[in-house]
Amino acid sequence: MQDQLVRIGIVVAEFNYDITHLMLNRATAHAKFLGAEVKAVFKVPGTFEIPLAVKELLSRNDIDCVITLGAIIKGETKHDEVIGNQVARLVSDLSLEYSKPVSLGIIGPGATHEQAVERIEEYSTRAVESAVKMVRRIRVNREKGESQVTIE
Numbered sequence: 001m002q003d004q005l006v007r008i009g010i011v012v013a014e015f016n017y018d019i020t021h022l023m024l025n026r027a028t029a030h031a032k033f034l035g036a037e038v039k040a041v042f043k044v045p046g047t048f049e050i051p052l053a054v055k056e057l058l059s060r061n062d063i064d065c066v067i068t069l070g071a072i073i074k075g076e077t078k079h080d081e082v083i084g085n086q087v088a089r090l091v092s093d094l095s096l097e098y099s100k101p102v103s104l105g106i107i108g109p110g111a112t113h114e115q116a117v118e119r120i121e122e123y124s125t126r127a128v129e130s131a132v133k134m135v136r137r138i139r140v141n142r143e144k145g146e147s148q149v150t151i152e
């Protein structure tokens with residue numbers, strides 16, 4: 001079971017697509033490198049719409065985890081903080097609700113465009129790595145339970 005394929009759903013925001021499309025490419029490549037399968041890519045208008053799409057993918061029996069990808073660029077107001085803080089909380093809540101890993105590949109809030117570009121690689125690969133590791137470790141815990149002291 002623990003060696004079973006990890007099936008991934010990706011939710012990516014189209015806002016700042018010059019950045020997020022590169023994040024999607026990088027995340028997809030890293031999933032393949034890890035031997036995981038991307039079952040679905042759900043594109044949403046902006047980061048604020050990510051939680052509903054995450055909920056949709058989590059409800060599918062053929063998806064073990066969801067990766068979120070977005071770039072929140074600082075504007076003149078605190079609107080970026082409203083989006084970033086709320087979405088981070090909501091996707092974490094959904095992960096607990098469905099007992100499936102949901103990773104945070106959302107750059108910002110408070111990022112400049114340049115800072116976001118600098119973070120494409122790190123945020124994309126980290127989000128995939130985290131979700132895949134969590135799926136595999138949850139499987140170990142459920143299979144071995146009390147006999148497994150360290151789950152890694």
Ligand SMILES: Nc1c(NC[C@H](O)[C@H](O)[C@H](O)CO)[nH]c(=O)[nH]c1=O
Nearest residue numbers: 013015045046047048070071072073
């Ligand atoms: N400013 C950014 C947004 N704003 C759009 C919202 O996410 C949302 O789509 C809109 O408010 C309609 O509900 N989205 C980003 O992903 N990044 C931003 O920098």
Ligand SMILES: CC(=O)[C@@H](O)COP(=O)(O)O
Nearest residue numbers: 073075076077078079080
């Ligand atoms: C994060 C955003 O939605 C951004 O476009 C908001 O810009 P502003 O704070 O200038 O309204």
